[in-house]
Amino acid sequence: MNELIILPITGGALIGLAATLMLLFNGRITGISGIINDTFVARKNDGHWRLAFIAGLIFGGLILRLISPDIFENTSGRNLIMLTAAGFLVGFGTVMGGGCTSGHGICGTSRLSVRSLIATVTFIIFGVLSVTAIRFLQGGTP
């Protein structure tokens, strides 16, 4: 109950709060794929806020690790080859589609952007197809 409902709603509310601070103070969308792309690939020259956000994410990760290393436990069985392919597709696809789970899924959905709603439904459908295909290829093992 806690792990499936209460903690996810609480964590989600914190994510909503993080996006609210970014909007209220900086007037920006908390779109993480865009922030990473604009920092390392497009190299936008309008201040250091993107790098500061990324540093905040990693610093938050370090706090989580101190609280409990289990927070980063990965029992999915995805190997390094799969993670390499996954990373490539995620980077390529999010820049092409103009957003990820945060930019389209949370920020876009929150302001009722039809573009973001369609993108979100699309990546969830293909996420389901991807997981289903992998399960099938692995012979139905979980």
Place this chain on the structure above:
Amino acid sequence: MTRSIVAFISGLIFALGLGISGMTQPQNVIGFLDLTNWNPSLLFVMAGAVTIHGLSFFIIRNRPSPLLDTTWHIPKRKDITPKLLIGATIFGIGWGLGGYCPGPGVTAIASGQLGALTFVASMVTGMFVYSYIERNLPLRN
């Protein structure tokens, strides 16, 4: 400087939210996308985030400007393009394959795990490759 401090705090809170909700564990994300053994937690994360940010957005947008800037930087595009759909499709396939999206991937750098580091390095590579293709091939929208 103050904008960067706000961004740092926003990133920090975002990461804590991901960790508390279990989204830094790829099996929970994959579980949401697995209809044979469904884990609903990602749905509740989205519900919590969209409830808070949906309410705050419609209050904040009545302000003439943000607190630390003179203008808003909110996307205004409304067109549904092939790029949007194909990009979201490719992202979805990768998301199901690894169980990470960009936020949890970057946060998991802190874990030092080879898997997370590999994912993020490959993700940035994918971004470079897409940008290269877009610069060198005439892609429509």
